[in-house]
Amino acid sequence: MTIVMPLYSLVNRIGAMALEVASEPSPQAHFELLQMIDQLRSAVETPTETVLCLIYQPPQNAALRTVIELGIFAVLVEKRHRETGVSATQLAEYTGADPDLIVRLMRVMTALGLCSLSSEAYVASEKTVALTQPIGRDGIPCIYDLTVPTLSKLPEYLRSHDYAKPQEYTHSPMKWAVGQSQFEWLGSNQQQQTLFNSYMASRREGRPMCFNTYPVERLLGHAVPFEDTVFLVNIGGNQGHDLRNFRREYGHLPGKLTLQDLPSVIEGVSSRDAGVQVMGYSFLGPQPVKGARVYYFRAIFHDWPDDICQQILRTTVSAMAQDYSRIIIVDFVLSDTKPPLMQASLDIQMMSIGAGVERSEGQWRDLLHSAGLRIAGIWNQSPGMESVIEAVPITT
Numbered sequence: 458m459t460i461v462m463p464l465y466s467l468v469n470r471i472g473a474m475a476l477e478v479a480s481e482p483s484p485q486a487h488f489e490l491l492q493m494i495d496q497l498r499s500a501v502e503t504p505t506e507t508v509l510c511l512i513y514q515p516p517q518n519a520a521l522r523t524v525i526e527l528g529i530f531a532v533l534v535e536k537r538h539r540e541t542g543v544s545a546t547q548l549a550e551y552t553g554a555d556p557d558l559i560v561r562l563m564r565v566m567t568a569l570g571l572c573s574l575s576s577e578a579y580v581a582s583e584k585t586v587a588l589t590q591p592i593g594r595d596g597i598p599c600i601y602d603l604t605v606p607t608l609s610k611l612p613e614y615l616r617s618h619d620y621a622k623p624q625e626y627t628h629s630p631m632k633w634a635v636g637q638s639q640f641e642w643l644g645s646n647q648q649q650q651t652l653f654n655s656y657m658a659s660r661r662e663g664r665p666m667c668f669n670t671y672p673v674e675r676l677l678g679h680a681v682p683f684e685d686t687v688f689l690v691n692i693g694g695n696q697g698h699d700l701r702n703f704r705r706e707y708g709h710l711p712g713k714l715t716l717q718d719l720p721s722v723i724e725g726v727s728s729r730d731a732g733v734q735v736m737g738y739s740f741l742g743p744q745p746v747k748g749a750r751v752y753y754f755r756a757i758f759h760d761w762p763d764d765i766c767q768q769i770l771r772t773t774v775s776a777m778a779q780d781y782s783r784i785i786i787v788d789f790v791l792s793d794t795k796p797p798l799m800q801a802s803l804d805i806q807m808m809s810i811g812a813g814v815e816r817s818e819g820q821w822r823d824l825l826h827s828a829g830l831r832i833a834g835i836w837n838q839s840p841g842m843e844s845v846i847e848a849v850p851i852t853t
């Protein structure tokens with residue numbers, strides 16, 4: 458009886474929240490509904506079941522990585538197979554894999570809800586479709602290959618380093634486990650770099666842009682730039698996906714847009730195609746673009762430990778025009794009390810592949826202060842999403 462009443466009230470709250478999400482969808486309501494569903498599952502599951510679920514996560518990821526590599530999801534979503542599905546025997550013919558192996562791998566996929574099994578044929582769902590698009594097709598193998606060899610050795614790394622927190626990019630757990638940290642590894646694996654770039658461009662599709670969260674009018678007013686000055690520099694902007702979106706919505710704003718990333722990453726991105734100035738540049742060196750209205754960093758600082766973040770911020774501050782330029786950072790601001798599992802997990806991943814950190818508001822304040830900056834505002838649409846931090850020099 459004691460368990461039934463809270464469950465019953467939780468189910469009612471979920472029902473009410475589901476109605477709210479259907480009638481007035483918002484990132485906040487969507488996040489709360491997912492949180493409640495997780496709570497419900499946790500309330501129903503026995504402790505033993507919870508532990509067993511945790512124990513058997515690694516084989517799920519390995520099976521998923523293999524199914525993607527075999528191109529099975531791509532076969533399932535083909536138009537001719539969408540209604541009828543595809544049998545294990547057919548999948549074995551398409552892929553060259555053993556039919557029994559296909560059955561064993563696909564048991565995991567159907568149990569994960571990534572497709573279904575009907576009359577001995579595997580049938581695609583909208584989740585299967587997502588697994589054939591860049592976010593799944595490229596993101597899953599890239600992040601698996603980038604992280605799993607290191608994560609599988611992380612306990613050993615931490616034990617052998619007396620449980621000190623990793624603080625140096627050049628001595629990260631990944632460097633210890635596989636010989637290179639994140640960006641050197643990507644730079645020396647062209648195929649992985651291509652998958653990474655594609656994943657970067659895809660992973661926020663369909664979600665609000667940070668400039669829908671941040672009040673862009675703060676950048677206008679008396680300080681509108683001239684046509685020939687730089688309005689926004691996207692530092693570490695990969696191949697320009699964010700700038701393309703920005704240009705689509707705010708192309709009417711005066712001033713130029715500049716994309717900066719490592720030369721090997723922006724190779725092949727032409728200024729003409731991108732509609733922006735493209736610049737090969739390492740943000741560890743002096744910032745060549747002086748006096749821009751905005752220095753924009755998305756998903757950059759979480760890759761790095763504090764000392765390198767300070768270096769990047771200081772070179773940016775040196776390039777800023779007084780009382781005019783500002784820094785806009787898009788990254789997670791971790792809740793001190795209840796960070797979502799995805800953000801807490803990403804923190805461990807970032808720590809592993811480059812001694813990076815997902816930071817709390819206090820950590821952001823300390824980091825920015827140490828580089829001569831103060832936070833002018835933080836905007837967020839939902840605790841599940843990245844926040845937008847505006848920072849200005851302390852003297853401004």
Ligand SMILES: C[S@@+](CC[C@H](N)C(=O)[O-])C[C@H]1O[C@@H](n2cnc3c(N)ncnc32)[C@H](O)[C@@H]1O
Nearest residue numbers: 657693694695718719722738739740741755756
């Ligand atoms: C996590 S990705 C974020 C990409 C993009 N800002 C986004 O949010 O989708 C980090 C980016 O930093 C770039 N990067 C890494 N080291 C760099 C350096 N020293 N100078 C400039 N860019 C660098 C990487 O190539 C990559 O594109």
